Amino acid sequence: MGLRLDTIRECLEGVIPGHIATCDGEGMPNLAYLSQVQFIDNEHVALSYQFFNRTRRNVLAGSAVRLMLTSHLTGAQYRLTLAYLRTETAGPLFEQMRAKLAGIASHTGMSGVFRLLGSDIYRILAIEQVPGPTLAPPPPTVNYLTALRRATGRLAECATLARLLESALDCLAGEFGIAHVMLLMHDEGRGRLYTLASRGYPQSGIGSEIPIGAGVIGICARERIPIRIGFMTSEYGYGRCVRDSVAADGHGDSLEHAIPLPGLPEAGSQLAVPITAYDRLLGVLYLENVTDLHFGYDDEDALVAFAAQLGLAMHHHQMAEDLAEDEPGPGGAPPAPAGTSLRIRHFAANDSVFIDDDYLIKGVAGAILWTLLTDFVERGRTVFTNKGLRVDPRIRLPGISDNLEARLVLLQRRLEERAAGIHLIKTGRGRFSLVVERPLQLVSE
Amino acid sequence: MLDSDNAAFIQTGVSISLASCGPDHLPSMSRGLGCKVLDAGRQVAVFVRRSQSKALLAHIRSSGRVANVFSLPSSNRTLQLKGCDARIVPFTPADLPIVDKHLADFILEVIPLGMAEAVVRAILASQPDDLATVVYTPSAVFSQTPGPKAGERLD
Numbered sequence: 001m002g003l004r005l006d007t008i009r010e011c012l013e014g015v016i017p018g019h020i021a022t023c024d025g026e027g028m029p030n031l032a033y034l035s036q037v038q039f040i041d042n043e044h045v046a047l048s049y050q051f052f053n054r055t056r057r058n059v060l061a062g063s064a065v066r067l068m069l070t071s072h073l074t075g076a077q078y079r080l081t082l083a084y085l086r087t088e089t090a091g092p093l094f095e096q097m098r099a100k101l102a103g104i105a106s107h108t109g110m111s112g113v114f115r116l117l118g119s120d121i122y123r124i125l126a127i128e129q130v131p132g133p134t135l136a137p138p139p140p141t142v143n144y145l146t147a148l149r150r151a152t153g154r155l156a157e158c159a160t161l162a163r164l165l166e167s168a169l170d171c172l173a174g175e176f177g178i179a180h181v182m183l184l185m186h187d188e189g190r191g192r193l194y195t196l197a198s199r200g201y202p203q204s205g206i207g208s209e210i211p212i213g214a215g216v217i218g219i220c221a222r223e224r225i226p227i228r229i230g231f232m233t234s235e236y237g238y239g240r241c242v243r244d245s246v247a248a249d250g251h252g253d254s255l256e257h258a259i260p261l262p263g264l265p266e267a268g269s270q271l272a273v274p275i276t277a278y279d280r281l282l283g284v285l286y287l288e289n290v291t292d293l294h295f296g297y298d299d300e301d302a303l304v305a306f307a308a309q310l311g312l313a314m315h316h317h318q319m320a321e322d323l324a325e326d327e328p329g330p331g332g333a334p335p336a337p338a339g340t341s342l343r344i345r346h347f348a349a350n351d352s353v354f355i356d357d358d359y360l361i362k363g364v365a366g367a368i369l370w371t372l373l374t375d376f377v378e379r380g381r382t383v384f385t386n387k388g389l390r391v392d393p394r395i396r397l398p399g400i401s402d403n404l405e406a407r408l409v410l411l412q413r414r415l416e417e418r419a420a421g422i423h424l425i426k427t428g429r430g431r432f433s434l435v436v437e438r439p440l441q442l443v444s445e
Numbered sequence: 446m447l448d449s450d451n452a453a454f455i456q457t458g459v460s461i462s463l464a465s466c467g468p469d470h471l472p473s474m475s476r477g478l479g480c481k482v483l484d485a486g487r488q489v490a491v492f493v494r495r496s497q498s499k500a501l502l503a504h505i506r507s508s509g510r511v512a513n514v515f516s517l518p519s520s521n522r523t524l525q526l527k528g529c530d531a532r533i534v535p536f537t538p539a540d541l542p543i544v545d546k547h548l549a550d551f552i553l554e555v556i557p558l559g560m561a562e563a564v565v566r567a568i569l570a571s572q573p574d575d576l577a578t579v580v581y582t583p584s585a586v587f588s589q590t591p592g593p594k595a596g597e598r599l600d
């Protein structure tokens with residue numbers, strides 16, 4: 001068996017530019033440098049098409065293609081023989097390459113010059129290693145198979161969605177050595193992602209939002225494909241992308257930014273991985289690091305496999321919570337509210353809820369909280385079920401596919417962070433109780 | 446013919462690569478380990494390793510055609526020369542200082558960009574008895590610096 005491309009993928013990261021050689025109809029050779037080579041599988045690569053140059057003319061005229069790649073880790077050089085198949089100008093592969101190219105352009109002082117016009121897809125006909133001395137590659141920082149095995153085991157032990165999310169982020173830190181990570185859930189109805197958990201930031205950012213299609217995270221969600229950038233680039237900084245997208249949408253909603261998205265101010269490396277189950281996007285895992293080229297193809301593969309496990313587990317917990325037949329029990333006598341009263345304001349237009357004058361939550365989670373508190377104040381009710389909420393007309397869930405349990409986890413966490421004396425306590429599968437420590441004054445705006 | 450500016454440029458710490466084409470139009474390519482300019486810019490000599498360039502040298506012997514790219518990593522300034530009269534001559538030890546100086550210049554060029562010196566030395570390692578010299582007359586000179594003028598013919 002010949003050399004497999006998946007064993008030499010560090011050559012494709014753009015640290016040492018590849019060289020492409022072609023030939024015109026008269027037999028005159030042409031050489032050019034390549035910004036980017038993208039691994040597709042062991043039989044295919046994609047090359048970035050940025051300029052209509054001699055290389056492209058030769059390729060379109062049917063020239064055979066030779067590629068020279070060099071490992072920045074070992075110094076090994078490889079020559080690949082390729083045959084051009086087609087060009088893609090939109091879609092997941094194109095977006096993956098466009099994002100990566102933005103990082104490479106920024107790194108090489110070519111921002112504004114490098115612009116991806118297309119992803120040229122080639123079949124690999126042969127790979128040969130050029131004879132010459134090479135260095136031993138540096139040892140990997142993580143054994144991904146071990147990390148995956150242990151993380152998969154830990155996910156399987158979780159009994160609730162909230163526990164699963166905690167465990168997932170603990171695994172990324174403990175097993176994979178990832179210091180900065182966010183988990184965002186998909187709000188299908190509103191075309192947004194909301195942060196449900198994070199690690200490694202001064203503020204958790206729970207409840208912060210990002211539109212589908214904005215920045216690394218939003219493009220990952222829209223295309224449902226990992227997006228990985230190895231060098232710092234302002235082009236894909238989510239802060240700017242969110243601002244641009246909000247401006248373009250004409251959303252003057254100041255609540256959009258009421259909770260800032262956490263994140264490193266200057267991430268050298270970014271990796272966003274979609275979490276899917278049964279063809280549905282559930283959310284996105286976003287990882288970043290201050291150093292360049294921190295995440296490689298192997299990290300991406302390991303995280304995609306991890307996200308696949310996580311997606312199935314999330315789907316399972318959502319279904320289990322929704323289908324639980326447990327009837328709410330009578331509930332113990334709740335402690336009597338005491339102290340100064342809390343003024344809870346609800347704005348029906350966007351279901352936003354404020355505690356005193358501080359914004360807490362909006363949207364579906366806001367509607368849930370308002371419903372719970374209304375029932376508590378009017379009827380003294382403290383025990384609730386997911387099943388009951390799902391059919392409650394006051395909540396207007398976007399659809400059966402909506403992850404109600406994730407909304408409850410979001411709400412629970414926002415309440416805990418606000419430390420206002422309102423708690424949601426899970427009491428069993430698909431059921432929870434409301435604990436209110438202070439008298440409430442509900443104001444419907 | 447090369448002007449003095451381009452002639453000086455290709456003899457700095459640039460990355461050098463050389464390509465040719467076989468009778469079946471399959472391209473071949475190899476890294477260059479330094480170069481020199483002959484006859485006041487009318488000819489260019491590039492040093493390559495025989496062990497890494499079997500197809501390239503065979504193609505040059507049969508067609509005489511070469512494409513030769515020089516690129517400075519820190520600025521992305523890139524130049525491509527083409528020739529139709531390339532021939533292979535024995536490497537002379539008198540040119541060893543050029544190969545050594547090119548390696549030293551290239552290391553100085555790429556270390557600030559984050560490359561490890563040991564890796565650069567592995568990529569450009571050579572033995573004098575493995576070297577060959579490819580000499581040709583540049584018949585066309587192109588700027589390949591990325592940007593709107595990429596591909597523009599300069600001569």
